[in-house]
Amino acid sequence: MTASDDSAAAAVPGAAALSELAAAKAHQAAERWPEAVAGFRQALLQQPGSTEALSGLGDSLRDQGSVEEAIGLLEPAVRRHPESASLHYSLGRAYQRAGRLREAIDIYKSVLRLDPRHADALNSVGLFFSTRGDLENGIKLFQRALAARPDFPDALVNMGLNLKILARNEPALLAFKEAARIDPDYARAHWSEAQLQLLLGRFEAGWRGYEWRWRTREESADRGRLFPQPVWDGGALPDGKLLVWSEQGVGDEIMFASLLPELAATMDCVLECDPRLLPLFARALPKVELVARADPLPARLKAPDIRAQIAAGSLGRWLRPDRASFAGRGGAYLQPDPEKRDRCQARYGSDRLNVGIAWHTTKNEPTAQRRIKLDELLPILQIPGVRFISLQYGDHREAVAKLKAEAGVELLQDPKIDQIQSLDDFAAQAAALDLVIGIDNSAVHMAGALGVPAWVLLPQPPEWRWLLEGEGCVWWPSLRLFRQKTWREWKGPIAEMAKALALHVGQRSR
Template sequence: MILSSIIAKWRDRLCHTPNAAEFYQQLAMDLWAAGQLAAADRALAQALKLAPDRASFWVQRSALAHQLGNIQRAETDQWRALELNPQLVSSRDHLQLGNQLAQQGKLAQARQCYEWAIAQDHQCWEAYFNWGWVAQKSQDFAAEVQAYQRAIAQGCPDARLPDRLAQAWARFGKAAYLDRAYKPSIQAYQNALSLNSQQASYWSDLGCALTAVGQWSEAETAHQKAIALDPQAANYHYNLGNFYWKKADYFQAISAFQNAIQCNIHDAKSHWNLSHILLALGRLTEGFREYEWRWATVQPPPELPHPQWQGESLHGRTILLQAEQGLGDSLQFIRYADLLASSGASVWFSGPAVLHRLFAQLPAIDRVLPVLEPGQILPGVDYRSPLLSLPHQCKTDWATIPNQIPYLTVDPAWPLPPPFKELPAKPKKIGIVWASGYRVEDELHDIYLDKSLSCELLLKALQEFPVMLYSLQVGKNAQDYQPLMGQFPDLNLVDCSPWIQDFADTAAICQQLDLLISVDTSVVHLAGGLGKPTWVLLPARCDWRWLLDRPDSPWYPTMRLFRQAKPGDWSEPLQQARSALSNWLTTS
């Protein structure tokens, strides 16, 4: 009866003016007052359909939704009303709503509420701080800086504000550094220090950013100031060590990393970086001992219940060797299987499938297994060892590097690709690889870029020589040569990648070659282990295993090294390789 009378009251008006949103809103209010909530909700929906920009309608529908128990829609409608007209509520109401939204994790909406609060009351100091907090949580450090700067500009008397702004600048600097925006990072840290010059971490982080752009003197000063402010912080010595390492001041780097370890004996990253420098300097005993700290930085092989070998007698025992890190590491250090087998051990290997055929026919390897599941028990295994722990446990030094070659062999039964069947003795057959293994992870991608050169540069360096080139490049870069062949019409190049499925395939091809010329990647360890003449093109800052400044390798007697003089500049090693190739072709 009530509903009918209300509808009758508004029927004529709505018939004459069907698009009058106000009539539907007033109808909704009458229905609501009469307790007809569902009908009132429908009437408000029609009013909003006709006038969606009327903030007061959204406020009323929000209140009605609350009464109907539809909390989610009530919040949505209230938010829509505030977007249309923030003046509907007071600055304090905006602040309180922002706090509620922040607690719910709705950071973008909370930030908007704080901005509305500030727009209505420029001295709503709590809103500035809370705006800064939600900006920080949202990783929007530029907005965090802006919030505190605006508070200072408005005359906020809060004594915490300068330090909050300094911290915001430091976070901005860190984010810019990680994005490799080094100049903005430097400026941000300098801004932070202008507000608080006694914060050691700002100086250390500034030193890292300055190092990245090669401002050596300023970077060293910044790192030293951090240490002067907090000499017991291992991380500041670690950052200084990285500075000296990048600057190629190796003995200062050693001292800095040792100071970091003195501050914190468990600082694994300092042990790890120290190991690289010691090994590069040829201090193998110390270096391999420090290398045992690598598990805080690199992915360890699966943890198994068998004890890790610590140098105990292996006579009559079985040891499982576990692959770790890159494929080249396995190819280089599987040589220790001979040493262990000669001491009376039965040697098993666990690792990626691409190594299985190659390693299975090595005399020292009794069994080859896939990568194991963590916790898996292998009956008959007495010990296990990650491959790169063997040099330390075997007490490897200059006199005891196991460099007898070949330690890798090729099974004559392995099939050869068609291009290698019935080959003439001449011209000379040279394998080439121009790119290291492709990785997408930031740090590993940088290493890939440092190690790799363009296919065009390598082909240009070799185009004049009367040789056959065989590309052993696989993976993402295998087809890099194809768009270039028009530039090199006289080049004799065979792409071997279609016939390479594992390292046994690559080994069979390598065995047919006279020489391999390659960047630092797994195939150089394969060729070196086979005893093939192998020339390696190295970046200026290369891996520890290539030592410093040497043209040869104590690990591989048939290997020659050609090094960049300047980071990123391949002209010198390529020219050296060209001269060496000219002499080699004349004398061989």
């Protein structure tokens, strides 16, 4: 046997190396990262030059949170194996996880030079184009990924989300459906389809798919398993009570609780809620037993007289199965504390139109960027005859001070109101106003639930609850919707709202 023969033999993995590699891949597929890391390390002891084991080890280190260790492993590996597309791709993903996006995109381009049909790299570059706002090129890259790998559900969903932003909704639905057909357990495909079905007002299909949220939000799914009662199936309960439990943010809690008055008219209900909502719900829902959300789960919620349970977000499936089921139902149901409301009104005065304003949210999905910079609202904030009052949670004093210094616009911040601490105080503040102006956040849900007029600036595409078209809101009749026509372009709806506000002030002063 020659030296070259020895080298060739060494390059062929033996049975032990193949066994270690197979075991490591199984751990990786099951997301058992420590076991996968140990397995790939063992495979590398059996075959030190294995690019497959190096790539697998780098990926597993990254996914268990050891990103810098993954980069430290993969950078020299790429230098030793410059022809390995898989190693380059693993390094790109590690850079991406570390937030080194420029380096990641350069590596992905290297992958595509080595292998122009590398589907994962095409998908990753497509995502970069998409998040940068170049949706059409993103779609083209997803299409190339699918040409290379037709059964690629992630690329289908990514393409569908771009199509949805561009208002090509039927092709987007087809992409989501095809992804779910390829992988029936792929929660992201079902969840994306459900949100689009709801946005299009196709409630029956939308609510059915809405249950896939449990597969995309493990924390909520785990919490649902704490309740011993069976899940309510929408039918009558001959005896005992129905538990409705909280699962989403404050705005969602307020919205879904608007279904409780009609539900409580047909059966006894227990509502678990954010403790800050107890005073509001106690006034609004006198027939409903209220329990504050707590950890560990209160014993009351496990009591035998509670015969069934349901997450608040699942009520729509049974109470709002179609567009017609909204007519004449739901809407404003909260009642502010009258003394607190009157004190707010006294502080603000009545010489001008009192308008609350909210512009920020901690949620800002790439496909539906809700938040707006405060200075972008200047066309609205410069309308004379208006006292603007901040309804924004969090500390925004710097932005408010900058607005006054640079544009001469005063935004009143009421030091007696802290909505994070007291939602009852916040409700009184909102009820004291003539109008609320906001983005898609809890402030407009509070206004709607109180019956306060509110104007809402919505992105394109909006979240499903706002539906695709129209100025009206099926959940809150007191709301008026101002919609983006183009993704990320706020000037149009802001100008439209400024014009409407000037007209409103003019009519009031007559």
